[in-house]
Amino acid sequence: MNELITLQEVVLGIMLVLILVFLLIIAVLIYSFREFKIFSNQQTWKGLIDDQIMEVIVNGPGVPIKKDPGIQRWMRLGAFRRYFLGLLMESERKFAGTAVRALFGIFQLYDLEGEAYRLLRSNKPHLEARAIQALTVMEVREAMPQIKSKLTDKHPLVFQEAEYAMVRLEGFTGLSTFLDGLEHPISEWQQLRMLNSLTKIPTEGVAQLENWLQSTNRYVISFCLKIIRKFQLIQFHDQVQALLCHQDVKIQLEVVKTLLSIESDQTMAYLIQQFPQLPQEVQYEILKGIGYAREMAYADFVKVQLQEYPQDQGRVFAAESLMAIGEQDYLETASQQAQQDEAYLLILNHALQRKL
Amino acid sequence: MVVLLAEDDELILKTIAHKLKKEGFEVVLTRNGLEAIDLIKEGGIDLIISDIMMPFASGIEILSALKRLGRAIPIIMLSGMGQEEIVLEAFDLGASDFMVKPFSPNELIIRVNRLIALQK
DSSP, rough: OOOOOOOOHHHHHHHHHHHHHHHHHHHHEEEHHHHHHHHHHHHHHHHHHHHHHHHHHOOOSSOOOOOOOOHHHHHHHHHHHHHHHHHHHHHTBBBOOOHHHHHHHHHHHHHHHHHHHHHHHHHHHHHHHHHHHHHHHOOOGGHHHEEEEEGSSSSHHHHHHHHHHHHHHTHHHHHHHHHHHSSOOOOHHHHHHHHHHHOOOTHHHHHHHHHHOOOOOOHHHHHHHHHHHTOOOOOGHHHHHHHHGGHHHHHHHHHHHHHSSSTTTTHHHHHHHHHSSSSSHHHHHHHHHHHHHTTGHOOOOOOOOHHOOOHHHHHHHHHHHHHHTOHHHHHHHHHHOSSSSSHHHHHHHHHTTTTT | OEEEEOOOHHHHHHHHHHHHHHHTTTEEEEEEHHHHHHHHHOOOOOEEEESSSSSSOHHHHHHHHHHHHHHOOOOEEEETTTOOHHHHHHHHHOEEEEEEESSSSHHHHHHHHHHHHHHO
């Protein structure tokens, strides 16, 4: 049974589409106008805030801070308060010393702490993360319980910021609050910034590091190895060495780096002994490590690798290490004798050119 | 004493400029490296404070220009973290001093005064 579309229905359909297009255009225009307004406001806001920050830094901590009437007028607007908070945090990354204390003063004067707490209660992860960031940067230690509760938040943006805040505000003690049962990965960036915030390891921290080295989370082990390297905790040498047989190659790589950093007189001999059983990436790390550590005693071992290592990449690392440990003459002689082997010659020239 | 301040971060530029003025220096401001080189060519600059990373010409290019022009003007470089290699290059090219951001504006003023005292 065929149903024909009437002319009336066609016109109605066209009108409906036109109305939808019209509404879409209106929505785009409203959105663009709003964005333009925010952008143009931000230019004004930046000028006002920069001037206030500059004035406070230049006057120094002895001079009482006066509220800027322009800023006060805008403070009623949530977008302005958030922008202000953002700029203040950005400024904290630019200055040091008494200038930072001055920024803390501005934070308190305009009750941006209150704004940070408001954002912390928001249900938008990016706002919560920003609030944690602000409270951390401005060293609001009273916010620790609220920040601590965010460690179990389901959104990575929030719990990562909370983890960093714990370490920045509480040091090693803060780290202990979440690293024990950690199940999720810790990104390289997160590891680096937490490591940067750690300034000392308390005596009781040694036992905790021992536990973390046994963690089932490879990121925890990796971070722990970085801590051992940073603080040169040579007492962990044997435990770290035992991790060389870990099933994860990334851990093995970290182990080699750590062993080379806290090495004893037996370390290199042990690494050379284990060399044949280790994965390729780890072997590369050892070959590079001999060069970095300028282990001249192992020149013969490296020369053998230069000749016999199955992959060219390994031979390149061997050649570079030989150069680093002062075997330039050996490489030059080898390059003169290697006219037939083009790949070998390229490797030797590559290593030699680094110094020529 | 005229200090040329080359920095593309508005807040840092304003803050250092005000600090220097408060200390009695005359300050010439620029937000890009190329303009800084032009200002050096014009002459009358006693000391330069320059960021390493700037639009159009970097702090390193400013140092090279100084060398090319044969001007012995003391220069303090401001660098970001992790720019150690560039800092070493800057010293090779004749930078007098450098400070890593985040930096203390008060410390910068002390270093400026020290460099000026050494010149006298």
